[in-house]
Amino acid sequence: MSGLVTRGFVGRNLYRDSVFLLRVSTRLRDLGGIEQAEILTGTPSNLEALRGQDLLPRALADARPGPSDLVVAVRGQAGSVEQALREAHRLIDAGQPYDAEDRELSSAKRPVVRSLGDALDVLPDANLALISIPGPHVRDEAMAALRRGLNLLIFSSNVGLEDEVAIKREAARRGLLVMGPDCGTAMFRGSGLAFANAVRNGPVGLVGASGTGLQQVSTLVHLCGSGVSHIIGTGSRDVGPDVGGLTTLAGLDLLESDPGTRVVVIVSKPSHPETATRILERAQLIGKPVVACFLGAERAMARGGPTVHAATLEEAALNAVSLVEEKAVDEVRALVAAIDGNQEDFVEMEAASLARGQRFVRGLYCGGSLAIEAAIVLAPLLGAISGNFRAAGIRSLDVSDGIVGHAVLDLGDESFTRGRPHPMLAPGLRDEQILAAAGDEAVGVISLDFLLGYGAHPDPAGAAAPVLRQIRQSAADKGRHISIVATICGTDRDPQGLAGQEGILRDIGAVVTHSNANGARIAARILRGVGL
């Protein structure tokens, strides 16, 4: 494209949160004549990322932006770039990523303050601080909040391990709960914190180091007609050797003491064996049924006792509802199957539409736990599965080496994001992978997850629709077919509108399911032909 220019500016000592920056950069990219736009803090890694995208012209580099500065870089037609930069100035100065004439910046119902002291003046009986700030600043803010008697949900990542241990030990000393760091999901009495689905209140309590895993179990529990008491996220490192399950164990204590919780579900990605053992030993002592799902764990995990072990998130949810409702698991399984409907004809048609050489599945997941679950369901059905995560029986994949064969990718992994927004928030990163998978003539099925709920993208299906239509059309133009299997992790109460999201995906011709494990089974059936 000729006539393109790249320009930008540096906002000195300006801070705006990452989601705000994402929204503004997306708004700029949507302007006519703009090819690319980024707004990032001036950290060395971000500057390198800009350089890699040819978005750091000399004038911008010579300004020597630092980590406390905002860097705005735009490439496009000259006139459009100038307009975009003016718009960036306006939005950043306003502190709002959209036109907010109809919204006060701070009001009695939506109070905004500038200090923790002021916050507690406004809400003196606050009991939790939700911290989502750059990792290096977390320890100070966390300790300040603990001193004020607040439990913590630390959404932030890039928090030092020693800081996490110090924060959790201080919290334990004070009788407070610390969820995180890198905790994306929590819920107390129906109120979702950070990323959480709107689910029915009920007797199933969840605790675990697996954000999207907790989301999938909670949505399946809801879809089975039951409900959730609380969701306690622990952060991904809680089940590692250094932290030793401090939050998981505290969470089990809390759920045991809650009269509204009748069944406890533990959900985790692969954990340190000693920590897992300690957690399971504690679970044995709870006077309530416990279902434990350690996704991708080696089979040598301690078994026995009253704890029900589930290999998948789906099994965890089905067993939990079975225990609560005192029904057989198969009876509960039929409920989930009824929600997805009989799709056998559709699966047959999809299988018949594939060419002989289209032998492989490419799973492209925003949720790490969903990627792991899909891989462990696919492996016994299709053979060797590669993935960019650790799980028993799954071949480790380095994406820089290229992808061959059946592969499942966690697109939220740092190897993909590298300073870019998480695909749950910005679907563009997955679009690139969808196009790459569709361009591989050996790929027959593309499996995707769509996460609804508070904090998630307002229209994940709609955002993916253009690229999905594009690959279907491109394949058809060449006399080929690409089968799309879409798992929606959501409920009829989620703000995105479950029915509308289903409609968009079905309109594109995707097979739609609400259980990620079922989505993986469907993908395998399409590739193997009917009869699985």
Place this chain on the structure above:
Amino acid sequence: MSAGSENRGVTEKPMASLLAGARVVSIGVADFAEALWSQEVPCVHLDWSPHAAEAHDPDIRALLDRLL
């Protein structure tokens, strides 16, 4: 509570207040506060910046750590 449980006293601990619902100070991403307000969860948003945080005297913070 079951015999042998280690959670005796959890109900007396500050964390137990969460079982009655969260009342939140949101520090950082405004979207999280927006989501809580949409659920009518009591929430106040702290418009955090590293510059405001650094304005607090680190020596006083360290002193508080030792005292508390």
